[in-house]
Amino acid sequence: MSLTLYSVLRFYTAEIACGLQFLHRHNIVHRDIKPANIMLDGNGHIRLIDLGIARDGVTSTSKIRGKAGTPGYKAPEVLLRQEFNTAVDWWSLGIVVSRMAIGFSPFYHGGNITTDKPKLPSWLDADLKDLLLNLLEINPEKRLDVNSNIRDHPFFNDICWEDLETRRAQPPFIPFKAILENEDLPWPENQTLHPEDEFNYMSPSWTR
Known part of the structure; x- marks a missing residue:
């Protein structure tokens, strides 16, 4: 993987x-992080979508049970029907990043998610491999961003988190730019459906 592709992967993973x-x-807790629920807005920034099975009121001491999620992205504790918290989202992120980096899940070749360590290619960048191993930690209490802040990981050394959060960071590319600038397209009269406007939604209860 070239340095340019690593930079793109780093940017999207950070967002x-x-x-x-x-x-x-x-x-x-989102509970269904997967490529289909990760999109780009009109400016090229990441948007997490489909919060239909998200749950609020979940903390490190207030856990929940349930089988929600997508096969292949569920954390071991979900598969084992144990109580879980927000750590499950970091496991799912590990699977997503693995698919972006190597094209498939590290458990693709018959690995047992609940017992085996992920199988990663030897050519993978050392910092990226360490990031994935820490995200795909079987013990949720030891998983990255549960016992340490993911922002401190060496893979993100050149990321300016303030610029990222304030949207001053330049995305790798602007998707669908030619389409979005085509004023002749028959956009719905309800302008909130335009891909550049009102893209994200937050339940009023989450602003408490």
């Missing part, structure tokens, strides 16, 4: 991490 940390600060 996803910012989104998860925002949710978790509000005691919300």
Whole structure:
């Protein structure tokens, strides 16, 4: 993987991490982090979508049970039907980043998610490999961003988190720019459906 691709991967992983940390600060667990629920807005920034099975009121001491999630992205504690908290989102992020980096899950070749360590290629960047191993830690109490802040990981050494959170950081590219600038397209009369406007939604109860 070239340095340019690593930079793109780093940027998107960092923005996803910012989104998860925002949710978790509000005691919300997403429970279904996967590529289909991660999109780009009109400016090229990450947006986490589909909060249909998200749960609020979840903390390190207030855990929940349930089978919610998508096969292949569920954390071991969910598969074992144990109580869990926001740590499950970091496991799912590990699977997402692995798929972005190597094209498939580190458990793709028959690995047992509940017992085996992830299998990662030897050519993977050392910092990225360490990031994945810490995100895909079987013990949720030892998982990255549960026992330490993901922002402090060496993989993100050149990330300016303040610029990222204030959207001053320049995304790798602007998606669909030609389409969005085409005023002749038959956009719905309800302008809130336009992809550049009102892209994200937050339940009023989450602003408490």
